[in-house]
Amino acid sequence: MIRKISIGLFCVFFLVTLTACKLGVSHEPAPETVKNASTGFSNKALTIAVFEGAYGKSYWEEVVKRFEADYPGVRVNIIANPKIMDVIKPMNIAGNPPDFLYAPFTESTNMVRSMIGSRSFLDLTGLFDSPALGQDVPLKGIMMDGILDYARPYGDGKVYMAPNYVTTEGLWYNKALFKEKGWSPPRTWDEFWALGEAASSEGIALFTYPGVYPGYIGSMLWSSIASESGVAGIEAIMNYEKGSFGTPEVKRVLELFEKMADTGALMPGTVALNHTQAQSEFLKNKALFIPNGSWLEGEMKDISRAEGFEFGFLLTPTFEPDDPQFARISFEAMFIPEKAKNKELAMEFIKYQYRDDIIRLNAEKSTGVIAVRSGAELAKDSLPASVYDSATVFERGVQPFLFEWRVTPPTPFSINDEVFNPINTVMKGDMSVDQWIDHVEKTFARLRDLLDKVK
Structure with missing residues (x-):
């Protein structure tokens, strides 16, 4: 693929x-x-x-x-x-x-x-x-x-x-709420965390996602890694290369999720919510941001929301203001x-x-x-x-990429589950980022062995 x-x-x-x-x-x-x-x-x-x-x-x-x-x-x-x-x-x-x-x-x-x-x-x-x-x-x-x-x-x-x-995938927010509060969409992760502090004083969480389907995190995870390690780093992961999920660049991105757990930035109850539930809470201004694709507004067109809610698309923040931005x-x-x-x-x-x-x-x-x-x-x-x-962010120098796992013979497990299910455990404080990396690297090794057998 x-x-x-x-x-x-x-x-x-x-x-x-x-x-x-x-x-x-x-x-x-x-x-x-x-x-x-x-x-x-x-x-x-x-x-x-x-x-x-x-x-x-x-x-x-x-x-x-x-x-x-x-x-x-x-x-x-x-x-x-x-x-x-x-x-x-x-x-x-x-x-x-x-x-x-x-x-x-x-x-x-x-x-x-x-x-x-x-x-x-x-x-x-x-x-x-x-x-x-x-x-x-x-x-x-x-x-x-x-x-x-x-x-x-x-x-x-x-x-x-x-x-x-x-x-196009990324983060979504309520433009009307940001206008009302005088907030600017964050370009960097430092601005993202600072916004979380401002939102907390208003009784609003910084972030939520569908905990039952944590694969939605891919809407921001892969673009963040691309910004840190370039397309070459993404390709190495897609091909299950040894050590590709444990590089310093990847680890820096994974630690963002650990920080969400440690700072209380995650909306309470997130890990138990399916996609519709998490998105519904987001529409009620219970959280500032949710990762998703450009289908989100159409999917939620008939769901009640905060008065004046206006969907906004945000590219995943970067660590430095001049770092390149990617969108999956x-x-x-x-x-x-x-x-x-x-x-x-x-x-x-x-x-x-x-x-x-x-x-x-x-x-x-x-x-x-x-x-x-x-x-x-x-x-x-x-x-x-x-x-x-x-769809038009790419006219402004944003770099698009596709993420598709290398095709393997049928397996008794899902590679997406192996990569994303640990996020909930990390968010609960029951797994470290190093343990997450180790788990994924072991899964990559299993897939490499499987591919070697069919060569």
């Missing part, structure tokens, strides 16, 4: 994303192109399974209606669930998986990563080499520059996943199971997702940005200001 992509490429990757439509890039297919294509499918029954998470399911319901209208005779069955991998597990075991799957890599069962590890998804290279709908360019030609490098998990140059939602980006993906019964129509359904009008529909229903060159601009009219702001 790992590619040695330079910082410069990452910057181009996002600048192209944000400016392409201004240069006149258009992907609108002629309606008759889609209509005429619809007659060539021998199997017109399609089953899709979609994760019902932060982006909801209303988009999928609407896009299915449009797809059926554009492809007469086609009927699409939707299976949507917050625990979609649990729902389709019996289907997979029976050798009758859905034809199309949308699920994030971070879903709780770890089944997506396991299916990647066991090579259970269809090779989509030919799909991305074929023309985009209604255009004379290949589908890969309209994708964000560099994104497909992360869709080739086996190092063989072949694409096995179709990127869709792309997000991530993408979710669409897949076709290798044993799917209707691969042909499933591939057409994936292509359909990248039409300009469908990308706009997606943004309208989900407030999500799709991983095409003009994705942010196509979605702009439907995006909350905080989402658009988070």
